[in-house]
Amino acid sequence: MRKTPLYLAVLERLKSKSKPVSVPELLVSLETSLQPNKSTLYRLLERLGVEGLVERVLLDNKTAFYELKRHHHHHFVCEDCETIECVSDDGLEAKIHDLENHLSSRGLKIKAHQFSFSGLCAACQ
Ligand SMILES: [Zn+2]
Ligand SMILES: [Zn+2]
Ligand SMILES: [Zn+2]
Incomplete structure (x- = not known):
């Protein structure tokens, strides 16, 4: 996958967090110049998941959370x-x-x- 500025910025944000973040939280934390639309961000997170870098945290509530794949x-x-x-x-x-x-x-x-x-x-x- 091409390492676009958005790709790098999202990985960077997830790296700096010690807990899972939701897409709305991620959007808020990204610089205005990088603001993707929601579906672009979901697609990117999907790809990061396929690459084994990011994990989608499934909880009982409806919101999807993402975090860097650690142990x-x-x-x-x-x-x-x-x-x-x-x-x-x-x-x-x-x-x-x-x-x-x-x-x-x-x-x-x-x-x-x-x-x-x-x-x-x-x-x-
Ligand atoms: Zn966690
Ligand atoms: Zn509370
Ligand atoms: Zn366990």
């Missing part, structure tokens, strides 16, 4: 303001891995797991 982890999402926090815990993953082994011994082929925490963030309580 596997989970998320907390606030029911009120939809703020998201990344959650990772090696002990949890080890436990899940055990469970996945158990499931495969029962003949299930596990490819991935996903779950998220929901509740209220500090500001919304």
Whole structure:
């Protein structure tokens, strides 16, 4: 994929964030000179996903969030303001891995797991 100024700027924005961002948030953070229309930005994020650079975070709420593909982890999402926090815990993953082994011994082929925490963030309580 051609590394257009928009491509580089979007990667840069995602790199500077420690949590997933929505398309509206991304649009606000981009310089006026780069302002793409929404569908261009969605297409770009789609391509970045195919290239394995960006991950689309699927949560119960309807908004799509994107973050730089780093190591596997989970998320907390606030029911009120939809703020998201990344959650990772090696002990949890080890436990899940055990469970996945158990499931495969029962003949299930596990490819991935996903779950998220929901509740209220500090500001919304
Ligand atoms: Zn909140
Ligand atoms: Zn995350
Ligand atoms: Zn996990």
